[in-house]
Amino acid sequence: MAADVGVKNKDARNTLLGFLGIAALVLVLLFVQSLATAEDPLRGVAKFNGALTLFAIWGIAAVSLNLINGTLGILSLGHHGFMLIGGYATGLLILSEDARNRILVSGRSTMTERTLGLSVHSWFESLGLDALTTDDTLWLRYLVAIVVGGLVAAFAGLIVGIPSLRLRGDYLAIVTFGFGEIIRLSASTRLFAPLTNGALGFPGVPQRFASDQLLWPFGLLALTVFVMAKLKYSSYGRAMEAIREDEIAAEAMGINLAYHKVLGFVIAAFFAGVAGGLWVSWLGGVRLDFFLFQLTFFFLVAISVGGTGSITGVLLGTALVVFIRQYGDPLEQSYAVSTWAQLVGVVFLIAAGAVIVYRSARRVRPRVHPVVYLLGTAALVAILLGLVAPSFDFWQETFRGFGMRAIFLSVLLIVIMIFRPSGIVGRSEFSWAWVFGERRDQPTEEERAQDAWLTNPELQRRLAGDEENLHSIDGDSKGES
Amino acid sequence: MAMLEIEGVNKAFGGLQAITSLDLRVEKGEIVSVIGPNGAGKTTLFNLITGVYRPDSGNIQFQGRSIVGKKPNQIVDLGVARTFQNLRLFTNLTVLDNVLIPQHHKLNSTWFSAVLKTPAYRRKEQEMREFALEKLSFFGPRLMSFRLYQPVYVLSYANRRRTEIARAMATGAKLLLLDEPSAGMNPKETTEITQIIRRMRDEGGYTILLVEHKMNLVGEISDRVVVLDYGEKIAEGAYQQVVNDPKVIEAYLGKRVDDDEGASPEEPGLPR
Amino acid sequence: MSGSKLQSAATGRNWIPWLVIGAILLVIIGRILYLGTISERFNAAFFTRAGIESLKLGSLYALIALGYTMVYGIIRLINFAHGEVFMVGAFLTYFLFSGSPYSWPVAALYGLCIAYGFMRVLEFWRGRLTDPLVLVGGAVALLVSTLMLATLTVNLVFALIFSMLLTGVVGITIDRVAYHPLRTAPRNSLLITAIAVSFLLQNAGLLVFTNRQTPFRPDTPINNAFSFTILGGEVRTSWLIVAIPLITTVLVVVLTLFVNRTRLGKAMRATAQDAEVAQMMGVSVNRVIATTFLLGSMLAAAGGAMWGLNFGSINQPAVMGILPGIKAFAAAVIGGIGSLPGAVIGAMVIGFSENFLTAIFPRTPDFRGITEFKDTFAFLLLIFVLLVRPSGIVGEDLSEKV
DSSP states (O other), X not given: OHHHHHHHHHHHHHXXXXXXXXXXXXXXHHHHHHHHHSOOTTOHHHHHHHHHHXXXXXXXXXXXXXXXXXXXXXXXXXXXXXXXXXXXXXXXXXXXXXXXXXXXXSTTOOTTSEETXXXXXXXXXXXXXXGOOSHHHHHHHHHHHHHHHHHHHHHHHXXXXXXXXXXXXXXXXXHHHHHHHHHHHHHTSTTTHHHHOGGGOEEOOOOHHHHTOSHHHHHHHHHHHHHHHHHXXXXXXXXXXXXXXXXXXXXXTTOOXXXXXXXXXXXXXXXXXXXXXXXXXXXXXXXXXXXXXXXXXXXXXXXXXXXXXXXXXHHHHXXXXXXXXXXXXXXXXXXXHHHHHHHHHHHHHHHHHHHHHHHHHTTOSXXXXXXXXXXXXXXXXXXXXXXXXXXXXXXXXXXXXXXXXXXXXXXXXXXXXXXXXXXXXXXXXXXHHHHTTOOSSSXXXXXXXXXXXXXXXXXXXXXXXXXHHHHHHHHHHHHHO | OOSEEEEEEEEEETTEEEEEEEEEEEOTTOEEEEEOSTTSSHHHHHXXXXXXXXXXXXXXXXXXXXOTTOOHHHHHHHTEEEOOTTOOOOXXXXXXXXXXXXXXXXXXXXXXXXXXXXXXXXXXXXXXXXXXXXXXXXXXXXXXXXXXXXXXXXXXXXXXXXXXXXXXXXXXXXEEEXXXXXXXXXXXXXXXXXXXXXXXXXXXXXXXXXXXXXXXXXXXXXXXXXXXXXXXXXXXXXXXXXXXXXXXXXHHHOOOSSTXXXXXXXXXXXXX | OHHHHHHHHHHHHTHHHHHHHHHHHHHHHHHHHXXXXXXXXXXHHHHHHHHHHHHHHHHHHHHHHHHHHHHHHHHOOOOTTHXXXXXXXXXXXXHHHSSOOOOHHHHHHHHHHHHHHHHHHHHHHXXXXXXXXXXXXXXXXXXXXXHHHHHOOOOHHHHHHHHHHHHHHHHHHHIIIIIGGGTTSOHHHHHHXXXXXXXXXXXXXXXXXXXXXXXXXXOOGGGSEEEEEETTEEEEEETHHHHHHHHHHHHHHHHHHHHHHSHHHHHHHHHHHOHHHHHHTTOOHHHHHHHHHHHHHHHHHHHHHHHHHHHSEXXXXXXXXXXXXXXXXXXXXXXOTTOHHHHHHHHHHHHHHHHHHHHHSOOBTTBOOSGGGHHHHHHHHHHHHHHHOTTTTTOOOOXXXX
């Protein structure tokens, strides 16, 4: 009974700490928001605010993708397609009447065309959302738009989930990628142009609810994390993890593979659609090239670098990706070639050092891999050339580091895949028990003694002196040899 | 009504006839062992019963209902569970999770109430936990206390076998198909697992169909032994009777050239 | 056993493929006859042109698809980066013939990559990466490739040959750096790494090549116009309609001979069957894999160069490789991944579905045409084939066994 009370106390403590932690986070966010409205000539706070919003939006998408990739163990590469569907749906629903009229008037627009016997315009009027224009009621419109966006995406998830019943592994990954691309490529065709306005998309999506207020993105992120965490630790989450571990065994244990896989796809697609809605609102418009495969790649980096299957890890990874995207722009500016040469040299040196440290730590021989000499020499040459550069003309040319951030992310992903395939935090989640160092999977002193007795036949023989057993053991071992 | 009734089942892979018109009856509360040389079709038989393969012809009935053409998970719903010869545990999950997962198919809450943790779901979860502990306690303290929270990959081979048996029991099945439950165990552990299988029948009320190579285990607990060779049933009956059957001896050791020679078939662990 | 299995499966339903082919042919002929009646525009020349354009495109896809299928056959990896290798090949060719070579630092960076790959090749011969001869070879490769990339301007044929060699070495480098450490890793990790490599190459292409569409018009006679008449209609095209299928055929024949007739080819086939056993039988699996990447990348480079010739320009590096790459992968799967003839057949299927299908369903007064959907055909076909017959048209089943 004493143990039970201990568990209850710890639960209460964890809940309390959880609330305190969330409250502290909210306070910090509110504080930052209050700063954003103040004078900000260097736009530092605004940029930080933008990074936070991006973190929340991408966090929703990455955490939902993690349900498929991490929990269900299916590599899905079509998340940008779900986001696109949710984004377009939400965008259309929150587009103000004026903005919609402007699109209709502009001659190049294809949105005037009729499909299914009614024009898109009248269809939207009939929804009655246009009545919700005042500040008091706008939130309801946003909410409806977000939910509808999510539901439409969830329906797409249902369709994409169906091939997962027949396919496995890399084939399935390719099919999800194919679906994502089909969604993107067909959105630009005339068939869907009345809804999407072709490849041009449409501007004028209200930005307010994604950029000014952190409430929307973070509220929805909290909802996503809540649902995903509860789902993961529920019986359904365990069933999905079982599918990840071993499909055949999961089916042999009574788990309905089809249902759980499609369920995973649908839930993940719903939240991807929500993220898509926030994403178009943040960008203030809808265009096809907001939904490139690149997005899915970023989420994949977030998941794989942070920790596949761990929500904590995914959020950590998202923070990293967003940080590089928002604050990595100095990498993409023009510098003299000599500067770049020195930079490359330093990176090579660091890489060489890392290889030596890694191999020493793992006691791999030879400690200094031949490649290290190569890297080191190249680095030294580059740095030296950078130093003598003033004497040479072509070293003075400037060179723009176009795409450096993406290169950095790809290299990071490759390095993580090679050296720590489970990601930085692995599968483990943040928990207060972990903070306080309480581990349930370690034996107490008493249990350890008992365990030693159980697993050591010698000890057991001496203690128990079970003659009959001894006899049969001898007989057995003779038979085996 | 027999627990399991197999009538004239055939299964071929391309040109290879894996199972040829097999008949088998398992009564409630029996322990039946299936033995036979490597490649005799024992694991194929398990795969047929559990729905991994579909028989080419013939019928398989479980408690009077045909289970041919049903999916593996539907067959588990009906009450047949199995273990795997080469261990298919959920390696990265804890022992407790491994034993909770097979109870998922009995859960009647929706995923939504599971996310919201409704009282009904909580109660169900508590029940599942207690049921899991009950099944794990069949193996004494080996899988209890701190072991519950250890991931399977840190367990010893024998403990993994035990976890797998506990996992199969936790599905709530009435008929258990154990594919070499003592493979990789030392003699001491084999003796223990023999006792446990007997207790599973006596205390747990399970009916057990067993594939095993260790003859002392088979001899000790089987009510009946079925011998397969090249997919055909060549003998059936009590252990002593079966192992002295000349056809069985021939299947294991080949035809006797000289009648004076030839090892005694009772020798344990021979057909490895 | 497997032989009899295949046979019994074949005798069971071998009428189905013929039925499908017959139905497709019937639809095609019907459409052609129907279109001929509604407009002058749809004459024999129109369909001939569409046919040879499809053949050309199919040949280009075949060159890329062979790389996918070879790599998948040997290490069971969908080499997502193969489309980007194709892009690298195209741009290397461009910089070699266009007279606008690289700046020195970029050439040196590339030279470094190529030298590393070359040293890895030499390592197979000398056994150690630190062997003096290997080091000397690497240094020579570094100097030569840097000089070549920074100064050289050659005619198209040499540009193609050099580019094939250099791209082949780039392929080996990718394998050694990114895939080799993951040989025993789960396949999902390997695929994620391949995606990362693909992304890396796209953005590295932006960095070192260019960030805009590049004209690809070398001064060669095969770009000259060429026309002939068929059933009274004139088909205007260029010599490329002869050159591209011809070069593809030659390369495919050489590859087939290599795989079927040489020792290394035999080792490749053995590795594709079972890498572990092949290794136990004394096959150097790493050498085989390196050869696979070399050959695949060389073919992709040839494909890239001819792609540029065919369209007169190449897209910017970040997008050039994606669609051709994924379509070629679809071709490999449709044909049956792991099989060389399958890749060619699948590529032709994709080529024809993209060009010929849009030609027999053109824009008519009462129909919009399906041109704008043509990029999705490959994906739809891919999904269809994977769901209906995962082993493809000629391939064998590589799915997991219980």
